[in-house]
Amino acid sequence: MSFISYLVNGVSLGGIYALIALGYTMVYGIAKMLNFAHGDVIMVGGFTVFMTMSLGGVSPAVAVLAAIIVCTLLGVTIEKVAYKPLRNATPLAVLITAIGVSYLLQNLALLIFGSNSRTFKSVVPVKAWKVNDTLTISGEAITTIVVSLVIMLALTLFINKTKIGSAMLAVSEDRGAAQLMGINVNRTISITFAIGSALAAVASVLLCSSYPQINAYTGAMPGIKAFTAAVFGGIGSIPGAMVGGILMGIIENLSRAYISSQIADAIVFSVLIIILLIKPTGIMGKKYNEKV
Amino acid sequence: MLKIQDLHVYYGMIHALKGLSFEVNEGEIITLIGANGAGKTTTLHAITGLLRPKSGKIIFDGKDLTKAPAHKIVEMGMAHVPEGRRVFQSLTVLANLKLGAYTKHSKAEVAETLEMVYDRFPRLKERASQIAGTLSGGEQQMLAMGRALMSKPRIILMDEPSMGLSPLLVSEIFDIIKSISAGGATVLLVEQNAKKALSIADRAYVMETGRIVLSGKASELMNDDSVKKAYLGE
Numbered sequence A: 001m002s003f004i005s006y007l008v009n010g011v012s013l014g015g016i017y018a019l020i021a022l023g024y025t026m027v028y029g030i031a032k033m034l035n036f037a038h039g040d041v042i043m044v045g046g047f048t049v050f051m052t053m054s055l056g057g058v059s060p061a062v063a064v065l066a067a068i069i070v071c072t073l074l075g076v077t078i079e080k081v082a083y084k085p086l087r088n089a090t091p092l093a094v095l096i097t098a099i100g101v102s103y104l105l106q107n108l109a110l111l112i113f114g115s116n117s118r119t120f121k122s123v124v125p126v127k128a129w130k131v132n133d134t135l136t137i138s139g140e141a142i143t144t145i146v147v148s149l150v151i152m153l154a155l156t157l158f159i160n161k162t163k164i165g166s167a168m169l170a171v172s173e174d175r176g177a178a179q180l181m182g183i184n185v186n187r188t189i190s191i192t193f194a195i196g197s198a199l200a201a202v203a204s205v206l207l208c209s210s211y212p213q214i215n216a217y218t219g220a221m222p223g224i225k226a227f228t229a230a231v232f233g234g235i236g237s238i239p240g241a242m243v244g245g246i247l248m249g250i251i252e253n254l255s256r257a258y259i260s261s262q263i264a265d266a267i268v269f270s271v272l273i274i275i276l277l278i279k280p281t282g283i284m285g286k287k288y289n290e291k292v
Numbered sequence B: 001m002l003k004i005q006d007l008h009v010y011y012g013m014i015h016a017l018k019g020l021s022f023e024v025n026e027g028e029i030i031t032l033i034g035a036n037g038a039g040k041t042t043t044l045h046a047i048t049g050l051l052r053p054k055s056g057k058i059i060f061d062g063k064d065l066t067k068a069p070a071h072k073i074v075e076m077g078m079a080h081v082p083e084g085r086r087v088f089q090s091l092t093v094l095a096n097l098k099l100g101a102y103t104k105h106s107k108a109e110v111a112e113t114l115e116m117v118y119d120r121f122p123r124l125k126e127r128a129s130q131i132a133g134t135l136s137g138g139e140q141q142m143l144a145m146g147r148a149l150m151s152k153p154r155i156i157l158m159d160e161p162s163m164g165l166s167p168l169l170v171s172e173i174f175d176i177i178k179s180i181s182a183g184g185a186t187v188l189l190v191e192q193n194a195k196k197a198l199s200i201a202d203r204a205y206v207m208e209t210g211r212i213v214l215s216g217k218a219s220e221l222m223n224d225d226s227v228k229k230a231y232l233g234e
């Protein structure tokens, strides 16, 4: 039964990675940049929940809503202030700027909250599910799996069924041709950052509820892993980020359980390297070439 | 209807358009011919805002478009079928066509226009749910034209629609251009296939290294010795 428990927790962790990976992959696909600061938006989301609940005394639901609002505004602002002026700059300049934004957010958090980890109180109201004598699934795991699956489904519908979604797909494929259709590229990029950051806020709440600690670097490691998951799935591909994130969580958790918790991360990255050697575009990367 | 005045466009240090001027009147088919690298694509990109000219003016319906952002152009009634088609490869034919009507808000209007486009291109109707990247070159060209027509343009700019197509398909594409024109739209056609282009155009401009070097009635240019030698291979 322990296998099932490891698997379930792996899917749960993977759901969090997937939500974060979606932000990376959408921004990469549409704005053609690597938003290195995306992981730190998670940290800001976590601190927003922590502060509003512990100091503001608000209910968990209000705190989560506050985190979504704060992260969305933060993501859109970062894009406007730091990345938009570099729209035609070299990718390297944009990457360095993104790394700078990441450090800025981490250092601001250090300045405000210090370097000690704070204990995060889980906001999940769901009770653990005792399946039988040997298998119990935590409320956090159940919530994370359900919430991430619902969000992924909703996002898929949004992208494929709405006009804004079609604009996002068009911009990600050919910015110039999209403009000729009358699509406002700057607005589409803003919307993408807003969605990605809102997903990061949800991920932050789930992450901090499952692993109840928070400090200035909380977002860094999940950020890197989720980025890896996005590459793993095929960067730019939305279903790829979902599949990549969940697989990543499963591989990480099973490695931790059955091989070694010390080298679990190394195993995850080795799997990634092997996959990329076999299929350089990632598991769900673009299949066909452009026809001229 | 469309007036280009003394347009200068640079790519960094490269001076691609050197004081270009020409005019397109309502209802005409105008063709812009010229050798590789003459600046034809650059001209169309400058008109629809994909490139910013350094100086000069682009006037459409009396309005100055020179500084208008690219995404505002289509709403004004101008569509651009870009060089190399540039259909959205990973999307279906139908999704591509719907993107062509992105600025239209009435569902009924979009449905009606879609029927018109399907009438003109029955092949697109058959292939509505096919992924655009898997269409043949000719089908992709039809999709690019159909997509442009979805915005119900009053003027349509086409950049080498016959490129890479078999002679039979080239004739078909030119017939379609004639019928688009007969349907009331003004056409600005950029072509390598000068013979075909001159045969359907009212007037023509000949471009060389960023300038117009010759212009006149298409029927006259067709018999012009220098044009014959340089562009008609006679």
Ligand SMILES: Nc1ncnc2c1ncn2[C@@H]1O[C@H](COP(=O)(O)OP(=O)(O)OP(=O)(O)O)[C@@H](O)[C@H]1O
Pocket (backbone or CB within 6 Å): B011, B014, B016, B034, B035, B036, B037, B038, B039, B040, B041, B042, B043, B083, B192
């Ligand atoms: N992105 C670019 N960067 C630098 N130079 C460019 C760029 N695009 C075009 N040019 C240059 O500008 C000039 C005009 O190019 P343009 O594409 O407008 O020619 P064209 O007439 O459309 O040619 P073709 O018939 O081959 O399509 C060429 O000398 C070309 O090398």
Ligand SMILES: [Mg+2]
Pocket (backbone or CB within 6 Å): B040, B041, B042, B083, B159
């Ligand atoms: Mg060209």
